[in-house]
Amino acid sequence: MLEHDTTATPPAWREIDARSRALGFDMPSEAGTGAMLRLLAASKPSGRLLELGTGTGLATAWLLGGMGQGATLVSLDNDAGVQAVARAVLGDDPRVTFVIGDGLDHVRAQPPASFDLIFADAWPGKYEGLDATLALLRPGGLYVVDDMSRQPNWPEGHQPRVDALTARLQSHPDLATVALDWASGLVIAARRS
Numbered sequence: 001m002l003e004h005d006t007t008a009t010p011p012a013w014r015e016i017d018a019r020s021r022a023l024g025f026d027m028p029s030e031a032g033t034g035a036m037l038r039l040l041a042a043s044k045p046s047g048r049l050l051e052l053g054t055g056t057g058l059a060t061a062w063l064l065g066g067m068g069q070g071a072t073l074v075s076l077d078n079d080a081g082v083q084a085v086a087r088a089v090l091g092d093d094p095r096v097t098f099v100i101g102d103g104l105d106h107v108r109a110q111p112p113a114s115f116d117l118i119f120a121d122a123w124p125g126k127y128e129g130l131d132a133t134l135a136l137l138r139p140g141g142l143y144v145v146d147d148m149s150r151q152p153n154w155p156e157g158h159q160p161r162v163d164a165l166t167a168r169l170q171s172h173p174d175l176a177t178v179a180l181d182w183a184s185g186l187v188i189a190a191r192r193s
């Protein structure tokens, strides 16, 4: 069986993980998700990346670990308390801009076809405003969601939402989509045109 290589974990991730536990942050993206995000970020060396739902910055650390020096990342959350951890650990990296605000408002304010990778890890961009979010992808741009396999903390009645999102992505005429039984369950889509 192939094992996830934990020796390659970004050093900043360990620091954020420790602070997240101390804070009691209970919505972390898994390390396996992070490793996939790092790979995908590395495929866009001068890319413009968007993360909806910074949390404490666990996934942000992986994205930055894959990004080239010419790439940039906007990471947004509506909770300044949790994002403060990401700012404290990652804020000196000039490639990342942290934003506090509502995810959907932010998506609606962006020009179409302006991002090369979007990691949608908040309600907006995933279960709300999906079309507006997908419209932000440039041709060849990647859209990534995690927590698509059943999770213990899912609210009642969440499975149909997940199924509907997966079906919309898989049937979208402008997307090539794959659903992966990897980490917490990933769906990754690439815009064809």
Ligand SMILES: C[S@@+](CC[C@H](N)C(=O)[O-])C[C@H]1O[C@@H](n2cnc3c(N)ncnc32)[C@H](O)[C@@H]1O
Pocket (backbone or CB within 6 Å): 027, 028, 029, 030, 052, 053, 054, 055, 056, 057, 058, 059, 060, 076, 077, 078, 079, 082, 101, 102, 103, 104, 121, 122, 123, 124
């Ligand atoms: C699943 S967590 C993100 C975890 C993050 N990927 C990590 O690894 O730390 C979802 C985040 O979305 C944020 N969020 C929830 N609703 C939001 C909204 N309407 N706009 C922006 N962020 C939102 C929450 O505050 C939370 O930090």
